[in-house]
Amino acid sequence: MMGFGKWYFGWNIVAAATIITLLTVGMRMGMGPFVLPIMEDLNFDRTELSTMIAVGMIVYGMGMPLAGYLVERYSTNFVLRLGILIVTVSCIWTVLATHPFNFFMAFGVFLSLGLAFTSPVALTPVIAKWFTRQRGRALFYLSTGSMAGIAIMTPVLTMVINRFGWQATILLFAVAFLVIIIPMTIFIVRDEAPKNTDELEVPEPNSASQRKPVIRLTWKEAMSTSPFWLITFGLFACGFSMNLLGTHGVPMLQDHGFDAMTASFAIGLIGLVAIPSTLVLGTLSDKMPRKYLLALIYLVRGMGLIALVMVASLWQLYVVVIVAGFVWAGSIALSSAMLSDVYGLKLVGLLYGWAYFGHQVGAMFSSWLGAGGMISSERISFRLRLLA
Numbered sequence: 272m273m274g275f276g277k278w279y280f281g282w283n284i285v286a287a288a289t290i291i292t293l294l295t296v297g298m299r300m301g302m303g304p305f306v307l308p309i310m311e312d313l314n315f316d317r318t319e320l321s322t323m324i325a326v327g328m329i330v331y332g333m334g335m336p337l338a339g340y341l342v343e344r345y346s347t348n349f350v351l352r353l354g355i356l357i358v359t360v361s362c363i364w365t366v367l368a369t370h371p372f373n374f375f376m377a378f379g380v381f382l383s384l385g386l387a388f389t390s391p392v393a394l395t396p397v398i399a400k401w402f403t404r405q406r407g408r409a410l411f412y413l414s415t416g417s418m419a420g421i422a423i424m425t426p427v428l429t430m431v432i433n434r435f436g437w438q439a440t441i442l443l444f445a446v447a448f449l450v451i452i453i454p455m456t457i458f459i460v461r462d463e464a465p466k467n468t469d470e471l472e473v474p475e476p477n478s479a480s481q482r483k484p485v486i487r488l489t490w491k492e493a494m495s496t497s498p499f500w501l502i503t504f505g506l507f508a509c510g511f512s513m514n515l516l517g518t519h520g521v522p523m524l525q526d527h528g529f530d531a532m533t534a535s536f537a538i539g540l541i542g543l544v545a546i547p548s549t550l551v552l553g554t555l556s557d558k559m560p561r562k563y564l565l566a567l568i569y570l571v572r573g574m575g576l577i578a579l580v581m582v583a584s585l586w587q588l589y590v591v592v593i594v595a596g597f598v599w600a601g602s603i604a605l606s607s608a609m610l611s612d613v614y615g616l617k618l619v620g621l622l623y624g625w626a627y628f629g630h631q632v633g634a635m636f637s638s639w640l641g642a643g644g645m646i647s648s649e650r651i652s653f654r655l656r657l658l659a
Contacts, residue, residue: 281401281464285409287455288394291351292416294451295389297424298444299331304429308437313374323379325635330380332631334387339396339624341388343617346462347397354388355452361385362445366438389452391417391603392627396620399611400464407556407608411549414604418545490621493614499622502606503629505569509602510633512576516541520579527582537592544596552601561609568601603630 302324310320341350361384364377387393391413402409431440493499516538524534556564575595582588606626611619 283459285412287459288413289416291389291452292391293420295386296417297420299386300421301425301428304432305437323375327379327383328635330383331387332628334384335392335627336624338388338393339620342393342396342620348456348460350388350393351456354385357385358448359445362441365441392624395607395623399616399619405557408553410604410608411553414600415546415549418542418600422542490618493618498613503626506606506626506630507633510630511637514634515637537588540592541596541599544593545599548597549600561605565605568598571598
């Protein structure tokens with residue numbers, strides 16, 4: 272029942288969760304190709320549509336603690352199916368909407384809420400249940416879905432929009448969501464994990480993932496402890512830096528004298544390098560104390576951002592982005608693994624939802640800062656923002 276031969280069924284769940292994450296994060300972070308077609312078709316100005324998308328980011332972040340609570344209260348499959356229903360209805364509503372308020376509710380609010388219910392926050396608890404010795408590696412593999420979603424979905428959405436239009440693209444996304452994820456919730460994703468996961472997994476003794484949770488608290492008590500807030504503040508910094516670099520990295524590099532194509536390729540290379548790096552970081556996370564690995568990742572990432580501000584030649588640029596890409600995907604996976612280690616499997620969904628909300632707050636704050644809310648748009652401002 273748990274596998275075929277030596278194959279552990281938990282890896283099927285990881286593969287399914289990674290595909291779901293690819294679709295969810297790819298759509299949530301791939302709104303760019305929709306902007307101009309929607310503006311032209313519905314006569315929205317850029318400020319109106321940007322505001323709708325920004326509110327969508329807020330709803331996406333706020334929906335994650337709710338998703339975590341519902342996973343704890345009911346099950347992962349319940350939350351996934353609810354998310355699929357909301358996404359499907361909101362996609363149809365988006366296509367039919369003509370009034371700005373209706374479009375805002377469909378595209379900005381309900382689509383974002385549905386995507387939050389199918390996000391990594393809803394999938395992390397079930398993976399944590401199925402893995403003990405290799406929990407870090409499994410959660411790192413889940414994070415590849417986010418990186419792949421950003422790298423794959425944006426060009427795919429652009430191609431489909433150019434061929435069929437933005438409305439057909441949204442409907443096709445809803446169909447793909449139904450056809451791909453519903454069978455996964457029926458045949459693959461299982462909330463009840465075997466009790467002897469250590470024996471069913473490939474034996475791989477280590478010091479990082481065999482520890483039992485050391486804190487037994489309610490979720491309210493857990494949210495008042497220092498480990499939770501340290502992890503949350505770390506994710507805030509993660510969201511701030513990732514979104515700031517994604518939004519303003521290219522113009523900053525152009526200020527350094529690089530052409531637009533080189534700058535775009537360099538920023539994209541960070542995400543590409545992050546995908547295979549999860550294989551290495553995932554293995555390390557199960558072999559050494561996770562808090563030290565997380566601290567090292569934040570240190571290297573911070574040094575990489577500082578170095579990116581100072582690059583002056585092409586070889587320096589590629590060295591910096593490769594090093595930065597190697598640690599780009601590590602913080603989120605390690606944070607979720609540490610929450611399950613410290614507070615136990617029962618609370619990981621809800622606590623991770625709130626911690627990831629901190630990530631989204633950082634991303635929103637960097638968008639405001641990057642737009643000039645606090646700093647002017649002169650060349651030095653790009654450097655100051657990235658150094659921040």
